[in-house]
Amino acid sequence: DAGITQSPRYKITETGRQVTLMCHQTWSHSYMFWYRQDLGHGLRLIYYSAAADITDKGEVPDGYVVSRSKTENFPLTLESATRSQTSVYFCATSRADRGDTEAFFGQGTRLTVV
Amino acid sequence: DAKTTQPNSMESNEEEPVHLPCNHSTISGTDYIHWYRQLPSQGPEYVIHGLTSNVNNRMASLAIAEDRKSSTLILHRATLRDAAVYYCILRDWDAGNNRKLIWGLGTSLAVNP
Numbered sequence: 571d572a573g574i575t576q577s578p579r580y581k582i583t584e585t586g587r588q589v590t591l592m593c594h595q596t597w598s599h600s601y602m603f604w605y606r607q608d609l610g611h612g613l614r615l616i617y618y619s620a621a622a623d624i625t626d627k628g629e630v631p632d633g634y635v636v637s638r639s640k641t642e643n644f645p646l647t648l649e650s651a652t653r654s655q656t657s658v659y660f661c662a663t664s665r666a667d668r669g670d671t672e673a674f675f676g677q678g679t680r681l682t683v684v
Numbered sequence: 685d686a687k688t689t690q691p692n693s694m695e696s697n698e699e700e701p702v703h704l705p706c707n708h709s710t711i712s713g714t715d716y717i718h719w720y721r722q723l724p725s726q727g728p729e730y731v732i733h734g735l736t737s738n739v740n741n742r743m744a745s746l747a748i749a750e751d752r753k754s755s756t757l758i759l760h761r762a763t764l765r766d767a768a769v770y771y772c773i774l775r776d777w778d779a780g781n782n783r784k785l786i787w788g789l790g791t792s793l794a795v796n797p
Contacts, residue, residue, distance in 0.1 A: 611789075612786060660728070670716055670733070
């Protein structure tokens with residue numbers, strides 16, 4: 571039971587390059603989320619998706635693009651990476667985005683932009 | 685600003701109970717209290733959640749104040765594997781209100797052998 575898998579676990583890229591972080595789940599949860607975690611900050615929501623082909627912005631969406639053509643996959647793309655996007659990125663899933671449901675997180679991708 | 689306030693750090697001894705406090709004085713009637721923990725180099729892991737009544741599960745207990753303005757996560761017997769950062773967050777019943785859900789910095793729990 572893989573649950574939720576993020577890849578790669580670690581990535582170094584250069585400023586200006588496009589990079590895609592992958593997230594795959596095996597639970598068929600409707601909701602999927604992307605967060606970033608930086609030192610001195612809590613988790614911040616980048617984008618979320620309520621179902622296939624439905625995505626919406628979170629708190630810090632600038633510089634990121636998402637898609638969700640299949641329920642199980644929710645890739646996050648940095649179209650032109652900047653140093654400020656160096657962070658640890660977490661993907662999460664949830665059966666519903668309600669207070670009575672819990673979220674499940676992946677192991678994270680540590681991205682360094684040089 | 686986070687809607688919850690937690691101590692930056694706490695320390696416990698192995699096999700002793702741990703009470704992790706959280707203040708949420710501005711909680712709304714539709715907010716559920718959630719606790720997650722994050723072990724080093726891992727993603728956050730769900731621990732427990734509740735609305736009004738105290739809750740128990742295999743990992744922990746959640747005690748919620750009668751006015752709901754504070755809660756306490758209780759680890760009944762701390763182990764070394766419980767050393768982690770513990771986050772208390774409020775998750776609204778209304779999904780639209782969760783777009784700006786703010787995670788604070790949590791409480792870093794150290795467990796001494």
